[in-house]
Amino acid sequence: MYERLRREKDHVTWDTIIWNIFNVPKHRFILRFVIQEKMQTTKKLAKIGISSTDHCLICDAEPESHIHLFFQRRYSTECLKAIKSWLLGMSSASTSLSSLIRWLRNSRHSKFKKHVLAAGIAIVMYGIWHSRNNSYWKKCIPSIDTSVNQMKSIVIRSTK
Ligand SMILES: [Zn+2]
Structure with missing residues (x-):
């Protein structure tokens, strides 16, 4: 019983962390939109006839789904791995945002650390979306480094 109550309290705390901590609303919004798969990927735009292709704007190898864009492309996996390893001193592969959030929720890190990690994840998602848009509009993708x-500098600024 106590354990259950504690878990539920944890859950509430975590949701509060996700939606309320960020100084930067755009990071909070993007995290919510990626969780809900509401980003306007080419796969989505092709479905409603706005885009002539559903392929990924960067690798052109497969449809640009949320999973492909945020968790399968090399650029995305490397950025996420680097930020996780910078913040945690370790890094494991992440296959989806929901599994990443579940893992964080169940981890034993302090509330502050979870706060910073959540900010880090949101900033990576934002950066991935930004680079994807740049690749379309400006025909350039920044290097992973x-x-x-x-x-990193945005994480430092936004969690001060
Ligand atoms: Zn791709």
Whole structure:
């Protein structure tokens, strides 16, 4: 009983962390939209006739689904791995945002650490979306190193 209550309290705390901690609303919004799979990927746009292709704008190898864009492309997996390893000193592969959030929720990190990790994840998601848009509009993708360094400085700024 106590254990259950504690877990539920944990859950509430975590949701509060996700939706309320960020100084930067755009990071909070993108996290919510990625969780709900509401980003306007080419796969989605092709379905409703707005895009002529459903393929990934960067690798062109498969449809641009949420999973492909945020968790399967090399750019995305490397950025996420680098930020996780920077914040945690370790890094495991993440296959989806829900599994990542479940893992964080169940982890034994302090509330503050979870706060920073949540911010880090949101900033990576934002950076991935930003680079995807740049690849479309400006025909350029920043290097993984450049992106990771930018993401780190945003994490530092937004969790002060
Ligand atoms: Zn791709």
